[in-house]
Amino acid sequence: MKPVAISWRRLLLLDSLRFYLGMYSRVVLVADRGFGRASLFQWLLKTRIGFVVRVSKRVWVYGGGIDGCLGGLRLRAGEVRWLAGVEYHKRWRVKVNLVVKYRSSGDHLYLATNLKDCREVLRSYQYRMWVEEGLRDWKGWFELDRMRLSSSDRVERVLVLVVVCYLFTLLVGSWAELNPGWVLLVSEVRWGWKLLSSFRLGLALLRRLRLSELSKIIASRIVWEEV
Incomplete structure (x- = not known):
């Protein structure tokens, strides 16, 4: 997946949403691999916006027993691993938490987050997949895009x-x-x-x-x- 262009205008819009929605509930940004950018994580940490973002296995991380590409981490069948306070990206070195979940297909799940609970991270990303599936139903089967x-x-x-x-x-x-x-x-x-x-x-x-x-x-x- 290609990286998504993160403009300052989009970040300001996100900050505005946090201001208005935050009055009623906590805001957590959940996104796919196109948003797995260290600069975005740095900004989210600075503004204290919660996030759960899927990242590529090719990204460099340091900590939690890893010094290299995230995909080099060995996992057992069914394993879910929590890596706290690792450095993300070789140049930016942004400190995040990582959740790594084994998948039998080999396409393991790598989630960068600033949340503190592993189960909450997985639940949040699962909810994103459910929403995306619903949107795909609406656009595809009802042909709303036409x-x-x-x-x-x-x-x-x-x-x-x-x-x-x-x-x-x-x-x-x-x-x-x-x-x-x-x-x-x-x-x-x-x-x-x-x-x-x-x-x-x-x-x-x-x-x-x-x-x-x-x-x-x-x-x-x-x-x-x-x-």
Whole structure:
């Protein structure tokens, strides 16, 4: 992933968000590898903004038993390692905490942070992935990136309709996850679906079955469970 251009204007916008949102809750910036820049970490530390940013395995770190590329760290299957106060980047040497999580695919997770709790760091990044997955659903499956409406009123009506459709599809998918037999009906082996979210599962079922049939099945199941 290419580095993201971090302009002072964007940093000032982030600082303004911290000011307004900070009145109600703590602000934590969660980002992917494109934001893994030492200069950004230095600024976030200076302004006391919390952050959890995925970084490249090729970055240089010193501390926690490492003196070289982060990817050189050996991990056991299932291991999660917490490295406190390591120096990030050979020239900038910004002190951060690192969470390293083993992945069977070999694409291990490296997270730079100024938070103090390893579980909170992993939970925050998992939440970012969940949000990104939802945005991908909205842009890809509803094709919102192709929407060309000039009137704000029309856009508002379309978005309301999309939200209703999304929630209904999500409800169907969430119900199906509790009933494994329905997942097998639209499994990847049989229909070529790569089901990564409750939404995609619900969409696959809606495409596979008639809406009237699915509604009756869900309704009867709910009545049976209540009885």
